[in-house]
Amino acid sequence: MSIDITVKIGGEAGQGIQTMGHMLALVCREAGLYLMAINDFESRIRGGHSFFQIRICDKPVQAPHHKVHLLVALNRETYDLHKGQLASGGRVIMDEIDGSGEGDLIALPFSELAKKAGGMIFANTVAAGACLALLGTPFELFKKVLSKQFGKKGADVLEKNYYAAELGYQVVKEVAFKWSFEWRADKPKGALMDGSKAIALGALAGDCRLAAFYPMSPATGIMTHLSLLSDRFPLIVEQVEDEIAAVNAIIGASFAGTRAMTSTSGGGFCLMTEGLGLAGITETPIVIVNAQRPGPATGLPTRTAQGDLHFVIRASQDEFPRFVFAPGMPDEAYEITSRAFHLSEKYQVPAIILIDQYLADSMYIAQKPYVAPERIERFIAQDDDMENPQQYKRFAVTSTGVSPRALPCAGKALVVISSDEHREDGHISEAIPDRIAMVDKRNAKVPFMIKEMNPPKEYYGESGTLLVGWGSTEGAVKEAVDRLRDEGSDIGCLNFVDLWPFPADAAVDALKKTKQFLMVEQNSTAQLGQLLREQTGFVHSGAILKYDGRPFYPNEIVDGVKKYVR
C-alpha cells in the first residue's frame, strides 16, 4: 500500500494551528514517514483565516496535494472554505459548538474535553489526538512526541497533555475513516526542516559571523533561527535600524574580515540596492537572502512569489558581477548558502540567494544528513604573502580580475577602499584609463564565475517536451512530470538553481535536445523564459504562470500542460 494523505488544519490566527501542525509533523517523522507541509497565513496576529496543510507519504514528497483527506476545522469558516477540497471518503472534524449534521462532518466536543483535561489550552492536543486516532496512529507514538515536547515543562503539564490526547483518541474510537492506514514503526528518515532553518544552518556552514537584518516577512525566520544558535558560535545577529544599515553593516564586517549576511524580502532588497552596488564596486563579499513575496511595495506580506528574478540580477545602477542562486528544497538551500559564502569570497562579489515564502515556511523531511565542512577556505592576503606590503594595492589588476584582498589593520599593508571609481591603490580616480581598467577588471571575473555555475537540473531531460522552472517550484514540477509520464506523455523538466552569471552554454545544451519547452513560474511574465530567450535564443512555446501568492499544486501544472500538449 502506498500512503499519500493530506491533513489540513484551519482556523483563526492565534488558535495554535502551527503548534498543532508541528505536533502532527513530529509524529509522522517519528514513525519514519515523509511529509511536506505548507503554512498559509494572513498578515495579522489574531483572527482572519490560516491553515497548515500536511501531506504524509511513505515516499519522499516535495509538493502539497490539492485534495484533503482529513480537515481539522477549528472554526466554522474553515469548514465552509475547504469542504470542497475533500477527497472521496474524506472527513472533517470540528467542535460540535461550531455545527453538526452534514454527512462528512464529525462533530466532536473539543471544548468540553479540553476543559475536562484542564482548560482550553489543551484543545489542540485533544484535536490532534482525535486526528491521529482517525489516521490510525498508535497512541504510544503520540505519547512519545508529547513527552519530547512537554517533558521539560514538568510532570503535571505532561500528564495533562497525555490525558487530553487520550480524550481525543477515545472520542473518535467508534468512527470509521476510509483513509486510516497502517503505521509501521520505522526510524525517522531525516530532520524536520524548513527553508529558513536550512539557510540559517547553511550560513553557519559558510562560517557567517555577522547577520544584520531588519524584520520583514518571509525573511525573518532565517534570522530567528540564527539568533537561537548565536550563543554557540562566533556569531552576532543584530537587528539594525533599517535594511540600508543592514547591508552596509555586513559590508563593513566583511571588509574587516568576517563573513556576513543579511536576509530580507523585496521591499527591503529595494533599500539595499545602493549597498549592493557598494559591494560591487568595492569588491566586498557579502551574502543577501531575498525571500520573495508578491509585490510591488507591501504587496502580499505572507504569500509567495517568484517575481524578483529580473530585479535581483540587475539591481543597482551600472554593471558589476554578482552571483544569484535559487535553491529548490531545504537540503539544497543548506548547500547553496554555504557555497554562496565561499564563492562570494573567492570572487569578491556579492551573492544573492533567492528563495520565497513557500520555501522559507514549508516543512520537509531532510533527505540527507547535513555535513559541516571540515575547514573553511579563506581568500585573504597577509603581509607575508606580499613582496612589499607597503606597496599593497587593494585593486591590483590581475588576469582573473580578483586582486589579493588584505584586511584593515592586520599588517603593514594599508587597505584603501572608495565607492568612487578608483585606481589600483583604491584612491579616487576620474582618469579614463583607470575607469576602463576597473570596469574591465571587475568584468574579467565573469568567465571564471560562469565556470562555477552548475547546469540546470534535468529530470527526464531527453523528453519531447520540457517544463522549465527555477527555485522552489522544483518539487511540484517534478511531481507533475511523474503524473504526466504515468499517463503516457513524453515530458520532463529542467530546474535552474544557479542563475547568475547565467550558465548560457549549459542552458543551450539542455534546451537543444527538446522539441518544445514550457515555462512554469510564479510570476506573471515568465521572467526566466524571457531570460532564456535573451541568453540562448530559445523561445518557450507556452507558460504556466501562477501569481496569486499561493504555491503551485502539481495538479495545476498538469492541467496547465494539457492546454499545450495533447
Next chain:
Amino acid sequence: MVGIKDYESLYKNQWCPGCGNFGILEAMKDALVSLEILPEKLLIVSGIGQAAKTPHFLKCNMFHALHGRALPLATGAKLANHDLKILVNSGDGDCYGEGGNHFMHAIRRNVDLTLLVHNNKTYGLTKGQASPTSDFGMVTPMQPRGVISEPFNGLAVALALGAGFVARGFSGNREHLSRLIREGMQFKGFSLIDIMQPCVSFNRINTYNWYKKRAYDLFEEDYMPDDLENAMKLARQWGDRIPIGVLYRKEKQNFAKHIDVLNKGPLISQQYDPARLQAVLDA
C-alpha cells in the same frame, strides 16, 4: 615613535584653498601623532561629500563608503573586529541628512568609535545647497527665498539620545580641536565631535571671522562636562556666543561589552569548529 610625516598622503588634495577641512585634517594628524597611533593601526570610515574625502588625504586604512552610510558600515567593521580604532569623517548632510537614522541608532548602540562631523552648514560637494544645519533664512541658489526649516542640532539630539561624549570643535582652532579628537578617541564608547567648519566657496555667512568672534572655549571656563542639563543648554547656545569644547562626558558600557561572544576576542580571530557545527546539524 609616530610622526606627522607618517600620516602624509601622496594622494593630491582636492579641497578648495582656504577650506575649513584643512584645519580638521591637521588637527586629526596632530591628535593621531600624540596618541601614537600608527597609520596601519587606524581605520577611517567616511560617507560621501567633501568631508568624507578626508581619509584620502591621510595615510591610513580607509573605507570611503556611501553617502550617509558611514556609521552602519563602521558598526559592522567594529563588530567583526572590536580591536579596530575607528574614526568616522562625515559632513552635516552626510550625517544628519542622508544618514540621520543611522546617526540616532549609532548613538543608541554606543559603538566605540569617534565621529567627526565637518559641519559647514551647506552641501559642499554638490555646490552649495542648504543642508540640515543651514540657518533659517539662509539663501542659496537652490533656496533663493531662504531656508524655511529650523536647523538640525546634532549635539542636542545626541545628548537627548544618551550619547556619552558630546563635543563641539572649530576648525580654526587646531590645537583645541586636536585635544577634542584625542579625548574623543580615548573615550570608551561613541564620541561625537561636531566641528564648525567654514566653507569658503558656498557659505558666506558662517565664515572664519564669524566663528572666531563667537567661539569661546569651555576648557578655559573650567566647565565640568558632567551635567546633562547644562550640556543641553550649551548645545542650544547659538548666536553671539558659541561654546566649543566637551559639553558632556559620561562613560557607560559600550556595545561590544554587551555581546558575550566577544569576550573570547574579536570575531575575526575566533576559530571555525566543524565539530561544534556538526553537533547542531545532528540535533
